[in-house]
Amino acid sequence: xxAKKLRTVAVLTSGGxxxxxxxxxxxxxxxxxxxxxxVRGIRxxxxxxxxEDIIDLSARDxxxxxxxxxxxxxxxxxxxxxxxxxxxxxxxxxxxYEIDGLVVIGGDGSYRGALAxxxxxxxxxxxxxxxxxxxxxxEYTIGFDTAxxxxxxxxxxxRDTSTSHERCxxxxxxxxxxxYLALWCGIGNGAEKILMPEExxxxxxxxxxxxxxxxxxxxxxxxIINAESIGDSTNMAKRIEKATGISTRATILGHMQRxxxxxxxxxxxxxTMGAFAVKVLLEGRRNRIICYNKGEFMxxxxxxxxxxxxxxxxxxxxxxxxxxx
Ligand code: F6P
Numbered sequence: 001x002x003a004k005k006l007r008t009v010a011v012l013t014s015g016g017x018x019x020x021x022x023x024x025x026x027x028x029x030x031x032x033x034x035x036x037x038x039v040r041g042i043r044x045x046x047x048x049x050x051x052e053d054i055i056d057l058s059a060r061d062x063x064x065x066x067x068x069x070x071x072x073x074x075x076x077x078x079x080x081x082x083x084x085x086x087x088x089x090x091x092x093x094x095x096x097y098e099i100d101g102l103v104v105i106g107g108d109g110s111y112r113g114a115l116a117x118x119x120x121x122x123x124x125x126x127x128x129x130x131x132x133x134x135x136x137x138x139e140y141t142i143g144f145d146t147a148x149x150x151x152x153x154x155x156x157x158x159r160d161t162s163t164s165h166e167r168c169x170x171x172x173x174x175x176x177x178x179x180y181l182a183l184w185c186g187i188g189n190g191a192e193k194i195l196m197p198e199e200x201x202x203x204x205x206x207x208x209x210x211x212x213x214x215x216x217x218x219x220x221x222x223x224i225i226n227a228e229s230i231g232d233s234t235n236m237a238k239r240i241e242k243a244t245g246i247s248t249r250a251t252i253l254g255h256m257q258r259x260x261x262x263x264x265x266x267x268x269x270x271x272t273m274g275a276f277a278v279k280v281l282l283e284g285r286r287n288r289i290i291c292y293n294k295g296e297f298m299x300x301x302x303x304x305x306x307x308x309x310x311x312x313x314x315x316x317x318x319x320x321x322x323x324x325x
Contacts, residue, residue, distance in 0.1 A: 006281055008038040010054070010099040013071040014045035014078070014106035014113070017258060018129045018143025020266030021071040021105055026062035027274025028103050033059055035282055040099060045106070046078035046113050049090050054097055066267055069146070069260045075106075081113035091120035101281040103274075105129040105142070108306070111289065115302050118287040125277045126289040126302060129270075131258055134178035137305035138291035142273065145265045147174070147257045148184045154253055155189040155223070162221040168211055168240055168248040170224045172233040174257050181257070182227035183316060189223060192324045196227040198312040204236070208243045215246065222246075272297055 009032045013021050025041070032039045041061075043053040065072055080086030094102060094117070101123045104114045107130035114124040128135045131147035151173050162169040175181040179196025186194030192214060195202050211222045226233050237250035262270070273290045280288050280299050289305035291298050300308075 006037065006100045006284075008040060008097070008099050009101045009103065009278065009281060010040040010042055010094070010097070011057075011073070011103040011105065012042035012045050012049065013073045013075045013129065014104060014110035015075065016107070016130060016132075017069075017071045017075050018131050018141070019069040019146035019258070019260055019262035020142040020270035021075075021129050022062075022065040022068050023262060023267045023270035024105050024127050024129065024142055024274035025071070025073060026065055027271040028278055029057045029062045030059055031275040031278040035278065037278075040097065041073050044074045044076045045110070046081045046086075046090060047076040048074070049093055050078070050080060050086065052093055052097075066271070067261050069258075069262060071105075077109070078113070081116065087113070087116040087120065091117055091122050094122050101125060103127060103277050103281075107132065107141070108135055111135075111302065111306055115287075115306060118302060123281070123286045124302065125280055125287075125299075126305070127270075127273045127277055128289070128291070131174060131181070132176050132178050133180035134176060136310040137289055137300055137308035138293060139310075140269055140292035142266060142270045143258070143262070144180065145269075146260060146263045148181055148188070149263055150260050151181060151185050151253055151257050152188045154256070155185055155191075155225070158251055159189065159221060159223060162223065162249070165247060166220050168222040168224070168237075168244070168246050170226050170233045170237050170240075170248065170250045172226045172228055172231070172250065172252040174253070175227050175229065177229050179227045179229075179312070182225045183313070183320065186225045186320045187316060187323070189225065190323065191223040191225045191320070192219070193222075193224040194317065194320055195224060195230045196317075197229045198314075199317055204239065208240060211240065211244050211246060215244075
């Protein structure tokens, strides 16, 4: 089969936004324009694609965006893309707008939509964008670095007041079904306990004993980082306070973790991935996910990427426990 000449590239962001997405969009737009391609932006992810909310993008449209959190293209979660009819309609719209390559910036859910489109002949390139770091084919996802630093700074502040009041603090972080944000904050903030889905066997009675034990050893506070998929932080705080007699507060960090200006790492890696995605299209490769592994940017077949597994770093969890002496 003779490959169709690449003329028009489109880009969309899908699922939860992540700081650094704008840097990736900017890199896609400018790399494509620099190589003589037309660039379209699809607003509100697949939802906007189905609504044909498609705009032309120029180099100036992405000026002054690299430092901004969120996504200038807006984003949405689109259940229609899990239905055959939705995918068929989306593929027909892509054909109608003569889009030869679609760059999807988002997480695993967004890749499932991309995979379905690829089966209908659409050439899709995925860029990992999620604060959760829960995409198995890559060690880096756009937004995690910023989100984990935002959470870490917030937890440092909570620690100050927790120490002053000699309290126990439970801080709930995002991460959907994964514990990467919790693990990194646990180590980075020097928490006493990390509760996360990959280490489900935690025992509240044992934590209560440990809090009392730590108090006897002179610890002035006790920080528990709780992954949102464990949840129940507010009730847990009440139970701990009742059992230990130590004043305990719960803080749910929530969506503030998803906002804010991206870190330098997120800007640089997102820019690299955006440019890399266009390079892959220019080189004629089809249906790939851009990844970062073992210090290198690379691309992987979308099927293979969706079947990849990433072992959880249990040794780091163990280190966190050892350091909470
Ligand atoms: O996937 C990113 C994320 O922020 C998760 O950590 C969280 O579970 C979810 O999105 C929240 O989604 P929403 O913004 O739809 O409430």
